[in-house]
Amino acid sequence: MSLLRLVLGSGLRGTVKSSNVLFKGISRGVPSLMVNGKNVSNVMRELRFVRSLNTTRILKNASVASSSILEQSAKSSIGGKKKILFSSKSVAYWLMGTSGLVFGIVILGGLTRLTESGLSIVEWKPVTGAIPPWTQEEWEAEFEKYKSSPEFQQLNSHIDLDDFKFIFFMEWFHRLWGRAIGAVFILPAIYFAVSKKASPHANKRIFGLTCLLGLQGVIGWWMVYSGLDQQQLDARKSKPTVSQYRLTTHLGAAFLLYMGMIWTGFNILRENKWVRNPKEAMSIFKQLDGSPAGKIRKAAILVLAFTFFTAMSGGMVAGLDAGLIYNSFPKMGEHWVPNSRELMDPSYARTEDKSDLWWRNLLENPTTVQLVHRILGCSAFLAVFGLHMMCSKNKTAIPKNANTMVHAMMGLVTLQVALGISTIIYIVPIPLAAAHQAGALALFTSSILFAAQLRKPRLPVRNVISVLADKAASQPGSKILRETSKLAK
Structure with missing residues (x-):
C-alpha cells in the first residue's frame, strides 16, 4: 500500500x-x-x-x-x-565529529606514554584539575607532590622543575582533552534527546556511550594509580610504570567508545540517504539479502574483532616496553622464535605449583608478548587480504561503497605492517611509534565502516523505504516523493 x-x-x-x-x-x-x-x-x-x-x-x-x-x-x-524512526543528520555529524576527538586523544595518550609523562600528576581532581599551576609557589608545591612518587624516587630524581613542567603539561593536556570530549558529547546528547532530533533507537546507544565515556575517566585514574602505588609495583616486581592490564583496558574502552560513535553516526547517515533515494536503497537491500553478502558480512565481523584484539595486544606491548627488545624482523634475534625457556620463563609464575606459568608468560613476559603481537599482526594482514579477495570475487554482490572500503582497508593494513616493522627495527622512536598507533586506529576505522556498510536495515526502516520505492515506481514524478526527498537533505 x-x-x-x-x-x-x-x-x-x-x-x-x-x-x-x-x-x-x-x-x-x-x-x-x-x-x-x-x-x-x-x-x-x-x-x-x-x-x-x-x-x-x-x-x-x-x-x-x-x-x-x-x-x-x-x-x-x-x-x-x-x-521516532529516523534521527536527524545533525546527530550523525555530531557523533562522527566527536569520534575524531576520541581518535586524537588516543594518539595523545600514546605520546604521553612514550614520553613517560603519565605519572607526573599524582592526584585525580576531575573538576579543579582542569586548572594548571600558575604561580611559582604552585609549581613548586606540585613538584613536591611528584617527588613523593615512586617514579621520581627511582627513575627521575635527576630532573628539575623545568623538566617537570614538560611532563606535567603532557599529562595535563591529555586529561583536559578528555574533559573536553565529555562536554562536547554530553551537552549535545541532552539537546538532541530533548528536541526529538534523535530517535529512541539512537538515544539508547548514545546513553550507553555516555556511560562508557564516564567510566573511561575512572579507568584512566585506576590505570595511573597502579604506577603510583608502591605495593602494586612490588607485587608485579615492576619499575614505576602503569599496569599493562589497566593500560590495555583504558585503550580498549577508548576503542569501543570510538567504534560506538562511528557505527551509530554512519548508520544514521545511511538511513537518511535511503530516504532520499528509495529506489537505490531497495537495490542495496536486495544485495544485502543475498547469500554472498551474508558470508562476507560474517567475515567482516571477524576481521573487525581481529583488528581490535591485535590493537589490544599492541597495548600490552606498550605497557611492558616489549618493543625495546628483539629489534629485528622477521627473525627475533638470530632465530625465528626465541627458545622455550625464554618464552616460558618460570620466574613469572607466582604459584608454588607453577599452574599460572602459561598465562602469566603470555601476558607478562615481554618476549612472549612481543611474539604474540607479531603473530597477530601478520595474521591480521592475512585476514584482511583474504577478505579483500573474497570481495573481489563477489564485487557485484555487495554495495559499491563497501568494495571501495575494503580496498582502503587493504592499503591501511599494508601500511600498518610496514610501520610496525619500522618501529621495531628503529627501537621505538616516538614519531614512528605514534604513527603505528594511529595506523592501528585507522585500520580499525576502516573495519568498522566496512562492517557497517554490510549491515541489514532495521525492519521499520525497510518498511518505510519499501513504501517510498513503490510510490517511485508507480508515480516517478509525484509531489510526495519530491517532498520526502527534501527531508534527507
Missing part, C-alpha cells in the same frame, strides 16, 4: 490497519498514527470533505501529510507515545 492510499483510502476509520506501511503490528484497536499532532482519521475526514470540490487540493494535502509522516521520523502513537 502506498502513502497516497494511506492518506486517501476510504478503509481508514480512526485506526491504521495496514502492517506493510510503517510498522508491523499496528492494527484495529491500536491508537492511530499521528501527523503533526493530528490523528490521521481527522486528516482523512478533512480530505474526504474537499474531495468532491477540488482534486488538486486533495493531492496537495496528501503530499503534505505523507511528507509529515517522514519529517516526524515516522512517528507512531503506540501505547500513547510517539516513536
Whole structure:
C-alpha cells in the first residue's frame, strides 16, 4: 500500500490497519498514527470533505501529510507515545565529529606514554584539575607532590622543575582533552534527546556511550594509580610504570567508545540517504539479502574483532616496553622464535605449583608478548587480504561503497605492517611509534565502516523505504516523493 492510499483510502476509520506501511503490528484497536499532532482519521475526514470540490487540493494535502509522516521520523502513537524512526543528520555529524576527538586523544595518550609523562600528576581532581599551576609557589608545591612518587624516587630524581613542567603539561593536556570530549558529547546528547532530533533507537546507544565515556575517566585514574602505588609495583616486581592490564583496558574502552560513535553516526547517515533515494536503497537491500553478502558480512565481523584484539595486544606491548627488545624482523634475534625457556620463563609464575606459568608468560613476559603481537599482526594482514579477495570475487554482490572500503582497508593494513616493522627495527622512536598507533586506529576505522556498510536495515526502516520505492515506481514524478526527498537533505 502506498502513502497516497494511506492518506486517501476510504478503509481508514480512526485506526491504521495496514502492517506493510510503517510498522508491523499496528492494527484495529491500536491508537492511530499521528501527523503533526493530528490523528490521521481527522486528516482523512478533512480530505474526504474537499474531495468532491477540488482534486488538486486533495493531492496537495496528501503530499503534505505523507511528507509529515517522514519529517516526524515516522512517528507512531503506540501505547500513547510517539516513536521516532529516523534521527536527524545533525546527530550523525555530531557523533562522527566527536569520534575524531576520541581518535586524537588516543594518539595523545600514546605520546604521553612514550614520553613517560603519565605519572607526573599524582592526584585525580576531575573538576579543579582542569586548572594548571600558575604561580611559582604552585609549581613548586606540585613538584613536591611528584617527588613523593615512586617514579621520581627511582627513575627521575635527576630532573628539575623545568623538566617537570614538560611532563606535567603532557599529562595535563591529555586529561583536559578528555574533559573536553565529555562536554562536547554530553551537552549535545541532552539537546538532541530533548528536541526529538534523535530517535529512541539512537538515544539508547548514545546513553550507553555516555556511560562508557564516564567510566573511561575512572579507568584512566585506576590505570595511573597502579604506577603510583608502591605495593602494586612490588607485587608485579615492576619499575614505576602503569599496569599493562589497566593500560590495555583504558585503550580498549577508548576503542569501543570510538567504534560506538562511528557505527551509530554512519548508520544514521545511511538511513537518511535511503530516504532520499528509495529506489537505490531497495537495490542495496536486495544485495544485502543475498547469500554472498551474508558470508562476507560474517567475515567482516571477524576481521573487525581481529583488528581490535591485535590493537589490544599492541597495548600490552606498550605497557611492558616489549618493543625495546628483539629489534629485528622477521627473525627475533638470530632465530625465528626465541627458545622455550625464554618464552616460558618460570620466574613469572607466582604459584608454588607453577599452574599460572602459561598465562602469566603470555601476558607478562615481554618476549612472549612481543611474539604474540607479531603473530597477530601478520595474521591480521592475512585476514584482511583474504577478505579483500573474497570481495573481489563477489564485487557485484555487495554495495559499491563497501568494495571501495575494503580496498582502503587493504592499503591501511599494508601500511600498518610496514610501520610496525619500522618501529621495531628503529627501537621505538616516538614519531614512528605514534604513527603505528594511529595506523592501528585507522585500520580499525576502516573495519568498522566496512562492517557497517554490510549491515541489514532495521525492519521499520525497510518498511518505510519499501513504501517510498513503490510510490517511485508507480508515480516517478509525484509531489510526495519530491517532498520526502527534501527531508534527507
